[in-house]
Amino acid sequence: xxxxxxxxxxxxxxxxxxxxxxxxxxxxxxxxxxxxxxxxxxxxxxxxxxxxxxxxxxxxxxxxxxxxxxxxxxxxxxxxxxxxxxxxxxxxxxxxxxxxxxxxxxxxxxxxxxxxxxxxxxxxxxxx
Amino acid sequence: xxxxxxxxxxxxxxxxxxxxxxxxxxxxxxxxxxxxxxxxxxxxxxxxxxxxxxxxxxxxxxxxxxxxxxxxxxxxxxxxxxxxxxxxxxxxxxxxxxxxxxxxxxxxxxxxxxxxxxxxxxxxxxxxxxxxxxxxxxxxxxxxxxxxxxxxxxxxxxxxxxxxxxxxxxxxxxxxxxxxxxxxxxxxxxxxxxxxxxxxxxxxxxxxxxxxxxxxxxxxxxxxxxxxxxxxxxxxxxxxxxxxxxxxxxxxxxxxxxxxxxxxxxxxxxxxxxxxxxxxxxxxxxxxxxxxxxxxxxxxxxxxxxxxxxxxxxxxxxxx
Numbered sequence: 001x002x003x004x005x006x007x008x009x010x011x012x013x014x015x016x017x018x019x020x021x022x023x024x025x026x027x028x029x030x031x032x033x034x035x036x037x038x039x040x041x042x043x044x045x046x047x048x049x050x051x052x053x054x055x056x057x058x059x060x061x062x063x064x065x066x067x068x069x070x071x072x073x074x075x076x077x078x079x080x081x082x083x084x085x086x087x088x089x090x091x092x093x094x095x096x097x098x099x100x101x102x103x104x105x106x107x108x109x110x111x112x113x114x115x116x117x118x119x120x121x122x123x124x125x126x127x128x
Numbered sequence: 129x130x131x132x133x134x135x136x137x138x139x140x141x142x143x144x145x146x147x148x149x150x151x152x153x154x155x156x157x158x159x160x161x162x163x164x165x166x167x168x169x170x171x172x173x174x175x176x177x178x179x180x181x182x183x184x185x186x187x188x189x190x191x192x193x194x195x196x197x198x199x200x201x202x203x204x205x206x207x208x209x210x211x212x213x214x215x216x217x218x219x220x221x222x223x224x225x226x227x228x229x230x231x232x233x234x235x236x237x238x239x240x241x242x243x244x245x246x247x248x249x250x251x252x253x254x255x256x257x258x259x260x261x262x263x264x265x266x267x268x269x270x271x272x273x274x275x276x277x278x279x280x281x282x283x284x285x286x287x288x289x290x291x292x293x294x295x296x297x298x299x300x301x302x303x304x305x306x307x308x309x310x311x312x313x314x315x316x317x318x319x320x321x322x323x324x325x326x327x328x329x330x331x332x333x334x335x336x337x338x339x340x341x342x343x344x345x346x347x348x349x350x351x352x353x354x355x356x357x358x359x360x361x362x363x364x365x366x367x368x369x370x371x372x373x374x375x376x377x378x379x380x381x382x383x384x385x386x387x388x389x390x391x392x393x394x395x396x397x398x399x400x401x402x403x404x405x406x407x408x409x410x411x412x413x414x415x416x417x418x419x420x421x422x423x424x425x426x427x428x429x430x431x432x433x434x435x436x437x438x439x440x441x442x443x444x445x446x447x448x
Contacts, residue, residue, distance in 0.1 A: 052411065056407075059409070093412070097431050099340055104438075104439040109344055
């Protein structure tokens with residue numbers, strides 16, 4: 001995809017968020033962002049849950065994908081990070097135990113995501 | 129009066145710079161208060177060329193009693209074991225080291241390079257560097273595993289990159305004042321008085337470590353540097369947060385991860401790209417866990433800590 005096409009898509013996504021929620025993700029408050037995430041996931045957004053980044057190299061590659069995204073590209077962030085609204089795996093991994101998760105703020109503090117999250121959610125950037 | 133001779137091998141002079149910044153006691157105090165006679169030191173010695181060589185030869189022959197031989201930097205063996213890449217006073221430094229060590233009452237290795245090879249000995253180790261009595265974790269080094277100085281002690285290792293100035297001067301004072309017998313050394317011949325506790329001991333981020341709140345950027349005052357930024361404080365033996373640097377701070381206090389420079393493996397992971405300042409994980413769990421903690425215990429501890437974490441742990445509490 002060309003740079004111009006990417007920009008067009010980003011603008012279209014932003015406008016779609018504004019049409020539905022009255023605000024773009026970059027300016028949305030905690031509750032609205034949370035609703036944006038839940039709505040997209042409940043409407044069937046497929047995220048890249050696999051492969052789990054087993055090594056730091058693989059982990060860093062995902063961060064490299066996330067870094068250029070703007071705060072308004074919420075859907076891409078969810079897809080790349082493999083976001084789920086439930087715990088994952090046999091060990092029931094979840095945000096609550098992730099080191100990037102701020103329990104009281106209910107917030108993912110990983111700079112590349114920087115999104116609200118519920119304790120029982122999960123994404124493949126999970127680290128303990 | 130104790131005669132001290134200090135030489136440098138494959139070194140950056142960082143430990144000399146550190147030594148000259150010592151405060152308790154200072155380098156001057158060693159001379160004025162503790163009777164140490166500095167025969168020669170690369171940054172302090174007045175003699176040059178043949179005059180230095182004469183001092184070394186007199187130490188070896190016994191004409192001058194050599195009480196403390198301090199070595200900084202690696203013993204360079206390249207090329208092909210000759211040591212010719214590091215010549216000093218007309219011959220390979222490694223030859224001087226061997227003969228001076230045999231003549232000395234005490235031998236003290238200062239800094240990572242002299243203790244276990246440090247950065248120069250990182251693979252592929254082009255200078256064929258060794259520490260005096262270790263190469264990384266392997267016992268032996270340039271002097272051999274069975275070496276003991278005339279006083280009956282192995283090489284006293286004071287690691288660090290650089291070693292803290294006061295670790296250096298305090299150990300030199302202990303040796304010079306006849307208290308070497310009080311020194312208890314660990315398995316890597318480090319004085320236990322400095323190297324039994326961890327870098328984490330006294331770290332101002334311990335609350336964040338306990339409640340599993342991570343720092344995600346250098347210089348951030350909130351959060352622990354262990355979880356994401358590769359800090360080795362919980363696994364590294366040093367008193368960096370007990371005996372502060374410049375009396376005021378430490379790496380971790382300033383928001384900079386501990387690199388584990390007092391451990392034989394330093395620099396870790398042979399400096400492979402992506403391994404510095406990044407906690408290495410396997411399936412999201414750190415490869416190197418705090419000393420004495422296993423994976424199962426770590427996971428349980430994390431769950432409990434996150435569940436119990438108070439709200440303030442997520443804030444920057446160091447308000448200016």
